[in-house]
Amino acid sequence: MAWRRGRTAPAGPEQGGADADDTPGSGSRRIAGGDRPAAAGAPADPAAPAAFLDVRDLRVHFPTDDGLVRSVDGLSFRLDRGRTLGIVGESGSGKSVTSLGILGLHKGGAARISGQIWLDGQELVAATPDAVRRLRGQKMSMIFQDPLSALHPYYTVGKQIMEAYRVHNDVSKAVARKHAIDMLGRVGIPRPASRVDDYPHQFSGGMRQRVMIAMAMSCDPQLLIADEPTTALDVTVQAQILDLIRDLQADFNSAVIVITHDLGVVAELADDILVMYAGRGVEYGTTRDVFRRPEHPYTWGLLGSMPRLDRDRQERLLPIPGSPPSLINVPSGCAFHPRCAFCERTGGLAVQQVPPVLESTPGHSVACHLPPEERRQIWADQIQPRL
Amino acid sequence: MLLLVVVSIATFAIFFLVPRAAGQTSDQIALRYVGRGATPESIQATKERLHLDEPLTTQYGRFIGGIVAGSDFSYGPETVHCPAPCFGYSFRNNQPVTSLLVDRLPVTLSLAAGASVIWLVTGVAIGVLSALRRGSAFDRGAMTVALAGVSLPIYFTGLISLALFAYTWKLWPNGVNYVSFTSNPLDWAYNLVLPWTTLAFLYAALYARLTRAGMLETMNEDYIRTARAKGLPERTVVVKHAMRASLTPILTIFGLDLGLLLGGAVLTESTFSLPGLGQLVVDAVFGNDLPIVLGVVMLAGFFVVLANLLVDVLYAAIDPRVRS
Numbered sequence: 001m002a003w004r005r006g007r008t009a010p011a012g013p014e015q016g017g018a019d020a021d022d023t024p025g026s027g028s029r030r031i032a033g034g035d036r037p038a039a040a041g042a043p044a045d046p047a048a049p050a051a052f053l054d055v056r057d058l059r060v061h062f063p064t065d066d067g068l069v070r071s072v073d074g075l076s077f078r079l080d081r082g083r084t085l086g087i088v089g090e091s092g093s094g095k096s097v098t099s100l101g102i103l104g105l106h107k108g109g110a111a112r113i114s115g116q117i118w119l120d121g122q123e124l125v126a127a128t129p130d131a132v133r134r135l136r137g138q139k140m141s142m143i144f145q146d147p148l149s150a151l152h153p154y155y156t157v158g159k160q161i162m163e164a165y166r167v168h169n170d171v172s173k174a175v176a177r178k179h180a181i182d183m184l185g186r187v188g189i190p191r192p193a194s195r196v197d198d199y200p201h202q203f204s205g206g207m208r209q210r211v212m213i214a215m216a217m218s219c220d221p222q223l224l225i226a227d228e229p230t231t232a233l234d235v236t237v238q239a240q241i242l243d244l245i246r247d248l249q250a251d252f253n254s255a256v257i258v259i260t261h262d263l264g265v266v267a268e269l270a271d272d273i274l275v276m277y278a279g280r281g282v283e284y285g286t287t288r289d290v291f292r293r294p295e296h297p298y299t300w301g302l303l304g305s306m307p308r309l310d311r312d313r314q315e316r317l318l319p320i321p322g323s324p325p326s327l328i329n330v331p332s333g334c335a336f337h338p339r340c341a342f343c344e345r346t347g348g349l350a351v352q353q354v355p356p357v358l359e360s361t362p363g364h365s366v367a368c369h370l371p372p373e374e375r376r377q378i379w380a381d382q383i384q385p386r387l
Numbered sequence: 388m389l390l391l392v393v394v395s396i397a398t399f400a401i402f403f404l405v406p407r408a409a410g411q412t413s414d415q416i417a418l419r420y421v422g423r424g425a426t427p428e429s430i431q432a433t434k435e436r437l438h439l440d441e442p443l444t445t446q447y448g449r450f451i452g453g454i455v456a457g458s459d460f461s462y463g464p465e466t467v468h469c470p471a472p473c474f475g476y477s478f479r480n481n482q483p484v485t486s487l488l489v490d491r492l493p494v495t496l497s498l499a500a501g502a503s504v505i506w507l508v509t510g511v512a513i514g515v516l517s518a519l520r521r522g523s524a525f526d527r528g529a530m531t532v533a534l535a536g537v538s539l540p541i542y543f544t545g546l547i548s549l550a551l552f553a554y555t556w557k558l559w560p561n562g563v564n565y566v567s568f569t570s571n572p573l574d575w576a577y578n579l580v581l582p583w584t585t586l587a588f589l590y591a592a593l594y595a596r597l598t599r600a601g602m603l604e605t606m607n608e609d610y611i612r613t614a615r616a617k618g619l620p621e622r623t624v625v626v627k628h629a630m631r632a633s634l635t636p637i638l639t640i641f642g643l644d645l646g647l648l649l650g651g652a653v654l655t656e657s658t659f660s661l662p663g664l665g666q667l668v669v670d671a672v673f674g675n676d677l678p679i680v681l682g683v684v685m686l687a688g689f690f691v692v693l694a695n696l697l698v699d700v701l702y703a704a705i706d707p708r709v710r711s
Contacts, residue, residue, distance in 0.1 A: 105615055137618030144616075149609040153708060154631055164617040199707040215617070 049118050051078040052255050053102075053223055058115035058125075060094075060101045067328040071097040073279035074115075076357075079272075081222060084249065084256040086270030086287070088263060088302065090324045094279040095259045099225045102257075103142055104132035119223065138168040140223035141216040146232040147208035151200035157184070157211045158196035165218045183214040187244060206237035210244065217248055224249070225257045230265060242268050263306050267291060275299050278325050278335035281357065285364035295366045295375040297340045300383045318386065334369060342378060345370060390695075394688035395454075399447050402681050413439040419675050420478060436460075450475070454685075474685060475678030477671075484682035487667060492686075494565055494663035497575065498582055498655060499648040505587035506594055507641060513591070514598025515630060521603065529595060536592025545585045545658035552581060563659045582659045586652060590644065594637065601633035608632070635705050639698050646694025650687020 060072040072094040079085045087095045100106045102117055104124065117124040119140060124132055144150040152160060161180040162173065169176075177196070184192035187210040200208055209229065216224060226245060230238040246269060249256050258269050266273055266287065273290040275283040275298065283296040294300055304318030322339040325331050337343045337350040346369040357367045360375075368375060417433040418425055434440055438449060452458060453473035460467045460476040467483070469476055474484040513533070517526040553559040563581055566574040605611065606629055614628045615621075651665030660666070664683055671679035703709045 103616060105612060133615075133618050133620065135618070136616055142616045144609060144613065146609060150613045152610040152614070152628055152632070154635075154706065156707075163619065167617060167619050167623075201708050212613075215613075 049078070049121075051118075052081045052120055053079040054116075054118040055098075055102070056116040056118070058098065058101060058117060059113065060097050060106060061112040062110055063112065064328075069327045070279050070330055071327055072101060073330070075276070075279070075281050076115075077274050077281060077284060079223075079255045079257065081255045082249070082253050083272065084246075084258060084270045086266035086273045087257060087259045087276060088261060088266055088273060089276035090261060092324050092327060093276040094327075095261075095276055096227055097279075098276075099142065099227055099257060099259055102223075102225065103136055103140060104129065105136075105142075134168070137164050137216075137221070138219045139221055140225065141219070141221040142225040142227060143209070143212045143216045143229050145228040147205065147212045148200060148232075150212060151208060153200060156197050156199055157203070157215075161196075161211070161215045161218050164215050168219050179218065180214075183218050184211070187211070187214040187217070187248070188240075189214070205233050206240060209233060209237075209241050213241075213244060213248065217252065220252055221254060222252075223255045223257070224252075225259065227259045228261075229258065231260070231262070238265075239268075245269065263302060275302065278330050279327060280335065280354075280367065282336065282367045283365070284357075289361070289364045293361075293364070293376070294379065295360055295364070295372065296336075296368050297342055297370075298336050300379065301339075303387055304383070334367070342370060345374070390692045391689060394692065395451065395685060396447070398681060398684045398688065399450055402677055403443060403446060419677075450681075474682030477676050477679050479674055479676045480679075484678050487679060488664070488682055488686055491662060491664045491667045493567060494661050495649060495651055495656070495665065497565075497568060497579060498586065498652055498661060498663060499645060501576070501579055501583040502586040502590070502652075502655075503641070503645050503648070505583055506590035509587070510591035510594025511598050511634065511637065514595040515602055515625070517595065517599045518602030518606065519625065526599075530599070533592040533595045536588050537596070539589075541585060541589060541654040542658045544588055545582070545655060548581055548585055549659070563661070565661050582655050582661060585658070586648075586655045594641075597640065598633065598637055601636060602629060605629045605633040635702070638701060638705070642694045642698035642701065643691070646691040647687075649690040649694075651683060 055078070056076050058072055058075045059070070062069040062071060071092075075094070075098060077085065087098065089095050097106060101111075101113055102119075102124070106113065113125055115125060119135065122135075124135070151157065155163075158177060158180045161183055162176040165171070165179050166173075166176045171179075181192045181196050184196060189195055189207060189210055195203075200211065203211060209232075213229075224245075229245065230241050233241060242265060245256065245258075248254075256269070258265060260266060270287050273283075273285060273287050274281050275290070275296060277298050283290060283294065283299050290299060291303070294303060298320070301318070301320035305320060307317060320339055321341075325335055325338070331338050333352050334340070334343075334350040334355050340350065343350050349369045353369070355367045355369045357365050359365045360372045366372070366375070370378075413434055414430055417430050417437065417439055420433050420437065438446060441449075449458065453469065453475065455471070457469055457471045457473045460469060467476060469483040469485065472485055474488065476483050477487060480487060513529050517529045520526050549562070553562055559578070559581065563578050566578055568575045610632075611624060611629055614624045619628075649664075651663060651668055653665035653669060655661070656663040656665035657669055664686070668680055668683040670676075671683070
């Protein structure tokens with residue numbers, strides 16, 4: 001088993017099975033008909049994990065004419081409610097595919113997905129598409145990178161939010177509309193009662209992202225995935241959106257996954273960080289651990305390529321040499337070895353074997369063939385002074 | 388409105404200026420109207436009657452004046468009055484062009500209306516299904532048929548269908564004969580089935596390809612992913628979100644096609660001997676009946692302009708981004 005959190009998350013009321021639905025207001029929001037498996041209630045499945053979200057050995061492969069694209073290749077992590085996980089990595093490291101995989105949104109029949117995704121005691125990979133569809137937007141929802149293209153240009157924002165609400169809640173249009181206005185107000189849109197009838201193009205970029213968030217949160221989802229939520233926005237607006245996500249998370253007590261290549265965003269929002277490389281997790285730990293005591297050479301590279309204001313401008317950034325690997329011909333052994341400056345120290349092991357994910361200190365796991373002591377030594381002697 | 392004026396000038400110029408530019412004298416033009424046994428005197432008389440020696444601007448003014456206020460044509464000893472929207476007088480048919488147009492328009496209208504409903508429904512339906520089942524046997528089959536549809540000319544498919552359905556299988560034992568809608572709606576529809584399907588086949592093929600391409604593009608849009616992320620059933624995603632977006636351009640083209648067709652479906656009408664505007668203009672061209680050609684072209688231009696206008700208005704209604 002892969003990522004093990006050192007300290008067990010506080011076993012608060014959000015933990016475990018039956019209690020999960022007892023948060024105020026959620027009782028009335030269950031889908032009528034009850035064709036959801038009983039998993040949401042008592043622990044019906046003995047294999048069901050304790051964590052709210054538990055991804056185990058997830059693999060998402062896309063067969064193409066050029067070969068099999070291994071977008072996600074054996075990824076495991078856990079997330080509890082009330083916590084925020086930041087997934088970072090370069091383009092093509094499998095961040096977005098992971099999130100789409102959790103929601104069951106990867107392109108139709110093209111993808112081959114295996115492994116397990118447990119959400120609140122229910123397994124999603126083997127579940128029918130319709131069962132996953134019913135959870136989407138209700139129990140788990142997602143906000144996307146570019147809010148302009150992610151909103152339908154022909155419908156008012158009110159209609160789009162109402163639609164998201166009504167598909168999971170049997171309410172009248174009037175009630176849904178009131179809820180939509182309510183949500184718009186909650187995400188900080190001024191004069192929500194009149195703006196509810198505006199179209200997406202009538203909003204500014206930041207306001208559009210607020211609309212997206214209002215839509216995603218309209219059914220009180222317990223899991224919110226934000227895929228590069230601030231990348232398409234003005235720098236001045238980015239902080240506001242991050243604040244909003246954090247505030248809403250506190251209000252709804254939801255689990256949040258933030259996917260980004262911007263380490264600043266992660267530092268701002270996340271409790272835990274998962275660093276991905278070539279479809280695999282390479283380092284996992286609390287934000288504090290990963291930023292203060294990173295142990296994977298790739299994480300060092302990420303930190304080195306981040307521009308910092310508190311440093312002299314004459315100093316050059318330290319980019320990671322080489323380019324991200326092809327996901328069709330993933331390098332043997334440790335996928336990072338062709339770009340790793342410390343590859344030789346493993347004595348060829350990194351070229352031959354995929355490094356196992358091992359706990360280095362409690363709650364901090366790393367997939368690297370270098371011995372933990374040596375990694376810490378390199379970080380302290382060679383890397384940290386240059387950052 | 389301005390466009391209509393341009394259309395009228397253009398058509399007028401083509402029919403009056405071009406012969407002159409090609410070196411024809413007004414004598415030669417007049418000769419066409421006189422017929423056999425022309426004498427210098429009769430030619431002169433015809434020229435005066437048709438005002439062929441006047442400057443072109445005056446002639447154009449007369450033409451427009453006829454459309455607005457009607458005009459009189461002297462016909463031998465008699466004088467015929469041609470009432471308000473007067474597009475000229477056909478001396479060959481002994482009728483004002485307007486009444487000929489009014490006679491023939493319902494035929495073309497019936498043909499275009501029926502065919503357009505058929506092609507819009509089938510074309511869009513096939514296009515959407517093809518896009519959703521991209522690469523399936525249905526998709527490949529439909530697109531092969533569509534390729535045939537856009538490639539085969541109407542006079543080929545029309546004659547084949549006449550040969551098969553009307554003469555071999557005797558579904559239309561008497562061939563296709565136009566019956567007006569007001570006299571017998573059932574007979575009207577029965578007689579128009581073959582022309583409708585023949586015309587619709589071509590357009591449906593075109594629309595199926597357009598719709599398929601549009602749907603494939605739309606299904607990859609981010610807002611479709613958003614719609615799915617909301618947990619909407621796939622049916623809602625396709626109908627409410629994808630089709631709404633991809634049918635807008637289809638509607639534009641539909642308006643223009645329909646406008647164009649109302650000016651006369653020349654090939655279809657000729658193939659099935661339907662007495663519509665297309666047939667009228669073909670006969671007029673062969674018979675050198677200039678006023679009729681002029682009238683039909685003006686009417687066709689009017690429909691195209693009208694269709695354009697409607698499409699613009701419709702577009703604003705459909706796409707909120709155009710409104711503001």
